[in-house]
Amino acid sequence: MHLEVVGLSKSFPTRRGPILALDGVNLHVESGEFVCVVGASGSGKTTLLRLIAGLEQPSRGSISVDGEPVIGPGADRGVVFQSYTLYPWMTVAENVGFGLKLQGVKRQEREARVDYFLEIVGLERFAKALPKQLSGGMQQRVAIARALAAQPKILLMDEPFGALDVQTKETMQEFLLDLWQRTRTSILMITHDVEEAVFLAQRIYVFTSHPGRVKREIRVDFPSRRDYSLKRTSSFQEVKDEILALLREQKGIPLSDAAPAG
Known part of the structure; x- marks a missing residue:
């Protein structure tokens, strides 16, 4: 790169x-x-x-x-802003996989990538949680996982x-x-x-x-x-x-x- x-x-x-x-x-x-x-x-x-x-x-x-x-x-290019920019009605896993869904990534691959990057950021236990249930630091980890899941350069x-x-x-x-x-x-x-x-x-x-x-x-x-x-x-x-x-x-x-x- x-x-x-x-x-x-x-x-x-x-x-x-x-x-x-x-x-x-x-x-x-x-x-x-x-x-x-x-x-x-x-x-x-x-x-x-x-x-x-x-x-x-x-x-x-x-x-x-x-x-x-x-x-x-x-x-x-993946982007992470100061504000967490998470969708409050989506679970953590759904937020991480949202961009992949827009890209047309098939469900099985999408779920595998989401699981992998949630593990990378240490939030695999919170996959079904809503953003409001997480601390600020945890929400930013979700935003980072979402950016990384698209595998940007x-x-x-x-x-x-x-x-x-x-x-x-x-x-x-x-x-x-x-x-x-x-x-x-x-x-x-x-x-x-x-x-x-x-x-x-x-x-x-x-x-x-x-x-x-x-x-x-x-x-x-x-x-x-x-x-x-x-x-x-x-x-x-x-x-x-x-x-x-x-x-x-x-x-x-x-x-x-x-x-x-x-």
């Missing part, structure tokens, strides 16, 4: 004239990579993900997956843990890292949480704001298998501080371990 974004720009019309959200963005994700994009409010992170997902069209530039241009949504994640409390968020970060290690699904994740990006990613793109541009690409040279003891090391803090320093260079950007979402 090779995701390639070249010279990507996106502007939106307003009464006062067009607003440039992204300007000349270049980035890539290789097969089996976990890549994060981090930036403050106005950096166009969500716009970038929507463009790659095919939900928006670029003003300039190109996006391709394995050499095929992205011109709209496709099964080669790359999983696109937009602030997937942003709505969770701190403890659940940390648990879900560990879960996602373990899931990636087992499946080796390529992941491009948007986050405003610098610590989260450093803990999860192999590479990080730091974006500027107004408009969004790639300020720097940072390689995170930690072992693939990580646990929370990593966060207490000086090497982890050094990478985190480097990214925070890049964000501080932008005037008017509030400073924190997690820059404001945008």
